[in-house]
Amino acid sequence: MDRQQDYQAKLDAQLAEWKADIAKLQAKAEAAGAEAREDVREAVEGLQKRRETLKVQLKEMRKAQDSAWDDIKKGADDAWDDIERAFNRAWSRFS
Numbered sequence: 001m002d003r004q005q006d007y008q009a010k011l012d013a014q015l016a017e018w019k020a021d022i023a024k025l026q027a028k029a030e031a032a033g034a035e036a037r038e039d040v041r042e043a044v045e046g047l048q049k050r051r052e053t054l055k056v057q058l059k060e061m062r063k064a065q066d067s068a069w070d071d072i073k074k075g076a077d078d079a080w081d082d083i084e085r086a087f088n089r090a091w092s093r094f095s
Contacts, residue, residue, distance in 0.1 A: 015051060
């Protein structure tokens with residue numbers, strides 16, 4: 001596997017993990033009181049949007065020429081960092 005395929009596989013695995021984490025947060029929302037439930041739902045919506053953005057970038061990476069791949073990877077790295085921070089904030093608020 002080359003560097004691009006390794007990165008894409010890593011991103012695929014992380015997207016799957018984040019999908020499971022979002023489901024866990026959604027379950028917490030269902031078990032929470034009305035106010036907390038709304039807070040969790042808002043956090044989940046933000047996480048889902050970020051995850052979808054990263055999925056789009058992964059799709060672009062798969063189609064990219066070698067010359068554009070590094071630029072697209074930079075965008076994916078930034079999106080990865082953003083969603084990780086958002087997950088950390090959500091877990092610290094709702095755990």
